[in-house]
Amino acid sequence: MFDNKSTYGDFLRSDENIATNILADRLLMLECAGMIVKERHPENGTKFLYKPTQKAIDLLPALLELIVWSDKHERISVRAREFARQIRKDRESIIRQMSAYLKSISEK
Amino acid sequence: MFDNKSTYGDFLRSDENIATNILADRLLMLECAGMIVKERHPENGTKFLYKPTQKAIDLLPALLELIVWSDKHERISVRAREFARQIRKDRESIIRQMSAYLKSISEK
DNA sequence: AACATTACTTGTATTTTGCAAGTAATATTA
DNA sequence: TAATATTACTTGCAAAATACAAGTAATGTT
Secondary structure (H helix, E strand, C coil): CCCCCCHHHHHHCCCCCCCCCHHHHHHHHCCCCCCCEEEEECCCCCCCEEECCCCHHHHHHHHHHHHHHHHHHCCCCCHHHHHHHHHHHHHHHHHHHHHHHHHHHHCC | CCCCCHHHCCCHCCCCCCHHHHHHHHHHHHCCCCEEEEECCCCCCCCCCHHHHHHHHHHHHHHHHHHHHHHHHHHCCCCHHHHHHHHHHHHHHHHHHHHHHHHHCCCC
């Protein structure tokens, strides 16, 4: 939701270094829980797109608060620190902007 | 943090039904992570008190957002629903009140 | 002195995870 | 068009985490 990652390969190659079987399992769980929907990629037949549902997008306020918390209590990246600063400055506006953006890409 | 539970026995008897060894393990992890401190109970020598640190109390905003999310997307208790309503109504005031309360009991 | 609470620890079976390897479907290249 | 490459998985197995049952040590109560 924060890095515009949307395919199995995107998730696999991200920093978390998750195992292939665990990733497949998690994607299925998230789909069953109504947090993501799986669709064919419009430009590449080998790929699938995993899009967040409104239920997932609605977690944004909680996630933003966790970023603010991390900024206070953990060592995080410069990029995350800057983002935390913005959230503290104008939380409501960031929630509105990001929700609208995520909704727009999930409707494509 | 929401139910005033503060001893090993309190946690053990709560709804989650955690195993004794897992609970002991979790309490140690939380203590090592600086989220709780362990102290002797002032009135009962067999008991220990586990108190949240400021680091834990600072998670309150994120936790409250999760309660609001749950109210929208999951089936929760009447009590939790009423709490969610209050949070939506006056979030800042609830954070201030609860933080102050948790800080006061953690300083006893 | 015996029994009860409380907060654990220990042993073992079950479940989950992590790693390496393999497979099926589509896309690209020679 | 045949061979190779991508992508999204699945499968098998070892290692780690969890759940359950039972036991122990320190303090408190009768």
